[in-house]
Amino acid sequence: MARIQDVARDAGVSISTVSNVLNGRAERMTRETLERVEAAIARLGFRPSQAARALKTGHMPIIGLLVPSIANPMYGSIAREVELVAQERHNYRVLLGNTYRSVEKEASFIDDLLSHGVRSVIVISSLTDEGHIEAALKRGMVVVSYDRRADADAKSRIDHVSVDNFKAGRIASSHLIAHGHKRLAFATAAGLTMSRRAKIAGFQDGAAGVATEVIEGRVGSEYGDSELVEVGRALAAQIARRGRTTRPTGVVAVNDMLGIGLIAGLREQGLRVPEDISVVGMDDMFLAPLISPAMTSVGMPLADMASTMVERVISRLADPQIPTAEFLFEPHLAQRQSVAAPPL
C-alpha cells in the first residue's frame, strides 16, 4: 500500500503538503501543487492509513452501533439506515455489536470501541442499568440513545432520539376504542423498559372508561431470533384459554414481533383475527403488511430517526459542547386488516 511518503515523492513535494491536501487545507498551496498532489494520489491509489491517523488524532471514522440482536428485523432496518447515512453522508463506517441485552456485552463493546479509537456509539438498548454508559461518557465517548427518552439521565451528556411512545400507545388504544372495543389488553414481554412504560401509560390514557389490563409473557433466557414472537404465541394461548366473555376483544402488542406471534398464536388457537380479536402492533416493520391478516400497526419515521442519530453523533464529535437534546418523533397509525369491530 502506498504511503504518504510515496505520494510526496511522486508529486515532488513534502509530506506536509500531501497531508494538507488530505485534510482539506488546499488554500495553503498553489492550484498547481494541489493538482500535482491529487494526480499522484490517484496514480498510486493512495488511501491514508486510518490506523496511523487514529494514532495521531485519537479518532477513527467509525460509529459503534449497539443493538440487542441484529437478527431482529426491526434493528436490521435501523442498522441499514444508520449505515447508509453514516457512509454516504460522512464517510463513516459502522462497527456492529449484538448485546443480547447483557450489560457485560455492552460494556465490553464500548471498551473495544475505545481501544479502537472509536469515539461515538449509537445505543439501542433497553437496559435500565446504565453505569457502563455513564462510564463511557466520562471516557469521552459520544453517546446517542435510541428510544429511551431522557429520564434519569437528563443531566448527562447523552442525546436521545425516540418516538413519542405515550402517543403511540394512545393511538393504538383509541383506534380500538373507535371500533367499539370495551375490553382491551396490552401485551408485552416481562421487563419494564422506559419505552414500554410510556407505551402502557399512553395505552391506558387512550382507553379511559374501558376495561384494560396488561398481560406479560416471560422471555426465554436465550435471545433468539424469534424470542418475542414466541412470547406473543404464549400470550395468545393464555388469552384463548379464557372465556369468550372475559377475554379482551382488542389487544395492543408492545411491538410488531410480539404482535406477529400473537396473531399466529391466536389462529392456532382457533380464534379469528380480526373477527374474534383485533390486534394492533407497534413499529410498523416492513413485515406488518406481509402477514395474514395484514397487521395494523403504529409506525414511526425510521429513516428520519436514523439520520438524526447519525447527524447528532457527527455534530457532537465536532463540538462536544453543544447542549444535550431530545428528538421526539411523531408516531402514526398504519391501518390494515387486523382490526375490526368486536364480536357481539
Next chain:
Amino acid sequence: MARIQDVARDAGVSISTVSNVLNGRAERMTRETLERVEAAIARLGFRPSQAARALKTGHMPIIGLLVPSIANPMYGSIAREVELVAQERHNYRVLLGNTYRSVEKEASFIDDLLSHGVRSVIVISSLTDEGHIEAALKRGMVVVSYDRRADADAKSRIDHVSVDNFKAGRIASSHLIAHGHKRLAFATAAGLTMSRRAKIAGFQDGAAGVATEVIEGRVGSEYGDSELVEVGRALAAQIARRGRTTRPTGVVAVNDMLGIGLIAGLREQGLRVPEDISVVGMDDMFLAPLISPAMTSVGMPLADMASTMVERVISRLADPQIPTAEFLFEPHLAQRQSVAAPPL
C-alpha cells in the same frame, strides 16, 4: 486512557515486558513479574490501543462483513451468528457494510477496510463481476465468500461456504412431486446468480417427467427492505391471471422472502395456499413458520455455516498458505402447511 508506559511504570518493569504480557509471551518472565504486570493492567484499566497496534503490525482485530442489505432478515441472522463467533471465540469485531448489490459500494467498502488495517472480509454477494474481489486478494485481503460456490474462481484464493443449492432445489421439487403435483414453477427475481442457477438445475432435476417453468420477476431499482417480497407479490398476480388449468399447482420460491410475498400475493388474488397452490420456500428463515400458512422451506445449518466462515477467516489470517477450500453444507426440508396435494 492508560498507556503501556503507565502500566510499565506502575509495575516497575520496562515497556517490553508489558508488551510481552499482552502478547502472551509469559514464559519470558518470572511468575512474579507476570503477576505484577497483570495487577497493574487491571488497576489502571489498561486496554492497548488497537490503532497503535495496527500501525505497527498492519493488522486490526476486525472482520469486514459485506451484505446486500442488513434489513433483509436472512442477512440479519447470518450477521448475528458471524458477530457472535467472531467476538466470543476470537475477540474480533465486525465492521458492517450494505452493498445494495452495487459493485462500487463493494469496492469502496473493501478499500476502506484496507485503509483501516482490516485484512479480512466475509462477502455475501451475488455480484458476478468480481474484479474488485480479485483486487482485494491481490492486496492481501483474506476473503471468504458465502453461497457462491467455487466456479470461475476455483483457482483463486477465496474460500467458499455454501449450501448445496442443487440439492436444495431438488429437495423442493421432489417434495412437490411426492404430493402429486404435475405442473411446477420456480419463482425467482431477475438476475441469475450462481446460486440461483444451481437451485434451478436441482429443481429441474427433481422434477423430471413433469412440466416445469421458471418465472422471473423484475426487481425495483431500489434495494428496499421488502424488494423481494414485492417480486413475490407481482409473480403471484401473474400466476393468478393464468387459467386454472395452465397455471402451476406447485411453486418453489428462490428464497423465503420471495416466498412470503408469493403467499401473501396469492391470497390477495383469492387463491388458497395450499389448497389451490402449494408453495415451498428456501432458506427456512425464522419467519417461515410465522406466516400463514406456515411455509414449508428448504433450510440450511446457518449457525454452522457462519461459524465456518469466521473460523476460516481466522485460520487463513494465521496462515495465508493453507489451500483454498469449499465447504458445502447439506440442505434439509422443514415441512409445514404450505404444501398439499394439487387440486383435482
Next chain:
DNA sequence: ATGAAAGCGCTAACAT
C-alpha cells in the same frame, strides 16, 4: 529475565 530503541504512517506545530 529484562530493557533500550527503532520505527509503523500519519498530523500539526513550527520553521523557512
Next chain:
DNA sequence: ATGTTAGCGCTTTCAT
C-alpha cells in the same frame, strides 16, 4: 507556499 520534525502507543529485534 512549502518543508522539517516531533511524536501518537505500540511491537519487536537486539543487547545486556
